[in-house]
Amino acid sequence: MLWPLIIPIAVIVVLALFIWGLYNGLIRLKNNVENSWAQIDVQLKRRADLIPNLIETVKGYTKHEKSVLENVTKARTAFMNATSIEDKAKASNQLSDMLKTLFAVSENYPRLKANENFLQLQEELSGTESKIAYARQNYNDLVMMFNNKIEVFPNSIFAKQMNFTRKPLFEASEAERQNVKVQF
Amino acid sequence: MFEEVRGNKIKSVILIIVFLILAMILGVTVGLIYDNVLVGGIFTLIAGLIYVMIVYNSGDQMILTMTGARPVTKKEFPYLFHTIEGLAIAANIPTPKAYVIDDSALNAFATGKDPQHASITVTTGLLKVMNRQELEGVVAHEMSHIKNYDVRFMMLAVVLVGLVTLLSDFILRSFLWGSHGQKRENRGGGNVQLLFIAIGLLFAILAPVIGYLIKMAISRKREFMADANAAILTRYPPGLASALQKISKDPDPLVDKANKATAHLFISTPFRNQNGFVTNMFATHPPIEERIKRLKEM
Numbered sequence: 001m002l003w004p005l006i007i008p009i010a011v012i013v014v015l016a017l018f019i020w021g022l023y024n025g026l027i028r029l030k031n032n033v034e035n036s037w038a039q040i041d042v043q044l045k046r047r048a049d050l051i052p053n054l055i056e057t058v059k060g061y062t063k064h065e066k067s068v069l070e071n072v073t074k075a076r077t078a079f080m081n082a083t084s085i086e087d088k089a090k091a092s093n094q095l096s097d098m099l100k101t102l103f104a105v106s107e108n109y110p111r112l113k114a115n116e117n118f119l120q121l122q123e124e125l126s127g128t129e130s131k132i133a134y135a136r137q138n139y140n141d142l143v144m145m146f147n148n149k150i151e152v153f154p155n156s157i158f159a160k161q162m163n164f165t166r167k168p169l170f171e172a173s174e175a176e177r178q179n180v181k182v183q184f
Numbered sequence: 185m186f187e188e189v190r191g192n193k194i195k196s197v198i199l200i201i202v203f204l205i206l207a208m209i210l211g212v213t214v215g216l217i218y219d220n221v222l223v224g225g226i227f228t229l230i231a232g233l234i235y236v237m238i239v240y241n242s243g244d245q246m247i248l249t250m251t252g253a254r255p256v257t258k259k260e261f262p263y264l265f266h267t268i269e270g271l272a273i274a275a276n277i278p279t280p281k282a283y284v285i286d287d288s289a290l291n292a293f294a295t296g297k298d299p300q301h302a303s304i305t306v307t308t309g310l311l312k313v314m315n316r317q318e319l320e321g322v323v324a325h326e327m328s329h330i331k332n333y334d335v336r337f338m339m340l341a342v343v344l345v346g347l348v349t350l351l352s353d354f355i356l357r358s359f360l361w362g363s364h365g366q367k368r369e370n371r372g373g374g375n376v377q378l379l380f381i382a383i384g385l386l387f388a389i390l391a392p393v394i395g396y397l398i399k400m401a402i403s404r405k406r407e408f409m410a411d412a413n414a415a416i417l418t419r420y421p422p423g424l425a426s427a428l429q430k431i432s433k434d435p436d437p438l439v440d441k442a443n444k445a446t447a448h449l450f451i452s453t454p455f456r457n458q459n460g461f462v463t464n465m466f467a468t469h470p471p472i473e474e475r476i477k478r479l480k481e482m
Contacts, residue, residue, distance in 0.1 A: 039273055120262075127266025130320075134274035137419065 019158055026164055029146045033167055036142050037085065040135040040170065044079070044092050047128045051076050051099075054121045058102065061112035065105050072098045089170045092132070099125065136170045143167045188409065192333035196340050200236050203344045207232035236344070243339040244295040244303060247449065251293075253283040253305040264311060267319050268304055271327045274417045280304045280330060284311070290434040293449035294326035295339050302330045309434075314427055321414055321424025325451055328413035334406055338449055411475055415482050425479040428452070432472040 055069055062069075075098045079091035103122065106112050113119075147166050150159035207228045215224020239246070258265045264282055272279040280294065283305040290310045296302030304326045306319075314322065329335050415421040431452045452472060 036276070043273075123262050123266070127262065127270070130266065130316075131270040131273055134270045138274055138276055 022155055022158055023162060026146075026149060026159065026162070029142070029149060030164070030167075033139070033142045033146050036135065036139040040132060040139055041088075043128055043132045043135055044088065047092075047095070047125065047132065048076055048079055050121060050125055050128065051095075054102075054118075054125065057115065057118050057121060058106065058112065061109050061115070061118075062105070065102075068098075068102050068105050072102055074098075085168050085170065089168075093172065096129065096132075099129075133172075136172070140169050143169055188332045188334075192337045196333075196337045199337065199340050199344060203236065204229060204232045207235075239340065239343045240297055243343045244297065244301070244335075246343055247295050247339060248283060248303065248305065251285060251305065251449075252287075253285050256282050256284050261311065263316075264306065264319070264323075267316070267323050268327075271320065271324050271417055274324075275327045275331050277302075277327070277331055280327070284308050290314075290431045290452075292322050292326055292451045294329045294335050295449060296330060296335045297339065298333065298336060299330050302335055304330075313430055317418075317420060317423035318427035318430065320418050321420070321427045322451060324414035324417040325410045325424060327417060328410040329406075331413070332406075332409065334410065342449065407475065408478065411479055412482070415479060421479040421482040425476045428472050428476050428479070432476075 051072060055072065058065075058069060072095070075091065075095040079088065079095050082088040082091045106118070149155060150164045150166070208225050211224040211226075211228025212221050213224075214228075215221040218224070256264070261282070261284065264284070268282055269279050277299040280296065280299075281303040283303050285291075285305060285307045287307045288309040289307050290313060292304070292306040292310055294302060294304045304323060306322065310322065311319070329338075411424060414424050418424070
């Protein structure tokens, strides 16, 4: 007599528990993703802050490299204006490439290479660059986990209802993909 | 990953319990001689508990002092700082504090009770010899020890097992000294005889336990595990492989202030040049060639 009632109730309870668990798990993952993005952002800002200093230092020693310096400044401005994750990723990759060119060019100026201030900035920038790479690695791992979780069946049915959408990966630049461990 | 963390936490608790039991056996033995078993047992239990609490909270400081490590500023070694900060980001743990040992040997270790209270120590020799990728490999290996909670267990093992070894040594000495006393003066022979029996028993119990603790501490799997996790962190196994290669060719691998208690903390055993019985007994690390081989296969 009670059986017909118990079965639908049990189904509802199990379903509710599943959705509850899924929702909390997704929220936790989403927060982790956002936190790891914040870590990239901190390093990206740090690098952007170092660049004016670098340009001031380099300017005094190099006369024929105006275009290189201009490109770095342009890339930095583009980065400062970017808001979405995709735009920031693109602009930051461009900035990485421009900086690489700048440091490659600076090899031709022995007096610049002997400058204490320049050496310090170079170490600081390459340290920040590798921190960006590590933060990006951590971010991409978490995004991958998040995207997988919302797209596998049966999570996909509910995730859509709960307004969870794919997070973008932070792609490495073309140059970096060819040579993973880049050093200035 | 999570299994390793849990395993290390459980092992740490076991280690503490075993240590407290050993302390109580010691207390009861001494109590037996003075006809006051209860006081002896309770006193050593309380003293043991206090000691464990001190070790748990500042064992890493003891180890750092023992090995002669000193904290460094970002200004002094920006290179080391950036590497540690970067890999802490990759491992998703708080940035450990940086220490160096002024020694030309190539070695490194990590210690601390958990990732929130951890430090990484490298020798200045290592900083001089390694390039960026190699240093990243070494630091990533240490970072994995921290993330796995290997550091908690190893810290407790160093300081607690170290004390047990010291104590047994002390008792052995006082026993030898005691037997001299017996020859000189035959008074109180009953007590001395009891002491003789008790110490014989104590050693029968202690020896296998200490052996087991050392075996548990120097699990070779731990090193392979940290190598593998380091490769995941840096995504570049050749970095650590070539660092290990350089370490294995180091003509002077001895860290002056390393002793047998702290040996298993280091990335490679600090006693390579000694050979024979002692080295085998304290073979704290798998052979470096094997580790390099596995890294190259990744």
